[in-house]
Amino acid sequence: xxxxxxxxxxxxxxxxxxxxxxxxxxxxxxxxxxxxxxxxxxxxxxxxxxxxxxxxxxxxxxxxxxxxxxxxxxxxxxxxxxxxxxxxxxxxxxxxxxxxxxxxxxxxxxxxxxxxxx
Amino acid sequence: xxxxxxxxxxxxxxxxxxxxxxxxxxxxxxxxxxxxxxxxxxxxxxxxxxxxxxxxxxxxxxxxxxxxxxxxxxxxxxxxxxxxxxxxxxxxxxxxxxxxxxxxxxxxxxxxxxxxxx
DNA sequence: CGGGATCCATCAAGATACTG
DNA sequence: CAGTATCTTGATGGATCCCG
Numbered sequence: 451x452x453x454x455x456x457x458x459x460x461x462x463x464x465x466x467x468x469x470x471x472x473x474x475x476x477x478x479x480x481x482x483x484x485x486x487x488x489x490x491x492x493x494x495x496x497x498x499x500x501x502x503x504x505x506x507x508x509x510x511x512x513x514x515x516x517x518x519x520x521x522x523x524x525x526x527x528x529x530x531x532x533x534x535x536x537x538x539x540x541x542x543x544x545x546x547x548x549x550x551x552x553x554x555x556x557x558x559x560x561x562x563x564x565x566x567x568x
Numbered sequence: 569x570x571x572x573x574x575x576x577x578x579x580x581x582x583x584x585x586x587x588x589x590x591x592x593x594x595x596x597x598x599x600x601x602x603x604x605x606x607x608x609x610x611x612x613x614x615x616x617x618x619x620x621x622x623x624x625x626x627x628x629x630x631x632x633x634x635x636x637x638x639x640x641x642x643x644x645x646x647x648x649x650x651x652x653x654x655x656x657x658x659x660x661x662x663x664x665x666x667x668x669x670x671x672x673x674x675x676x677x678x679x680x681x682x683x684x685x686x
Numbered sequence: 687c688g689g690g691a692t693c694c695a696t697c698a699a700g701a702t703a704c705t706g
Numbered sequence: 707c708a709g710t711a712t713c714t715t716g717a718t719g720g721a722t723c724c725c726g
Contacts, residue, residue, distance in 0.1 A: 461669030462593040470588045475580040512678040542667040549660040550583030560630040
């Protein structure tokens, strides 16, 4: 998926397209409790590289999910926060999160090729 | 995204991982009103190739979202239907679909690089 | 009809290094 | 601190041909 130039058949397509980045949903989740700085997000999303983080942030910004606020200061400071649309998206994600939560290990199991008992 | 071997941080990750295929949500949507045959799905999802369709179907099957039923007949017949988990997933997708529906053109606009008036 | 196999294009994502 | 630039790779999606 991801940013197909085609018109969407239904709302799901569009929504999925917005959050189908590898870490996007996770980033949104982390921003739910308030604005975050770049460095904060990097720490909150272990394993992500700056390049990927900034890229996801930019895409989310383009989709009006997050708001980037730049402070003109001597030590650079930028804050990323959820827009109203972002808050609404997070809310819409809740049932999905719930569904995913109870099926999480089933899903994880499907991604393990073998049983690997030893 | 897609089928990361890592454990999920939250339910959203897992859910997104399940439906982040290019056509997966759309396929699920189409199966909501009853079992579909392979050829039907191919017609219902215009533009998809057999390879990609079967691949998505297999993955959804592995995630226990769809059930594949094979009929031992002279003309081969296979039916794909939603499992209970698949039905629940579709239900959980509704708020997201709603969100996506009202922001659809905003999202589509973000994917258009320029204004292209001419 | 319902797939499988192979080859290919694209792009998201990761590693690393550098800058204002 | 908050990015940017370049290179590489692996996954996803697509085209085409073949088979039971």
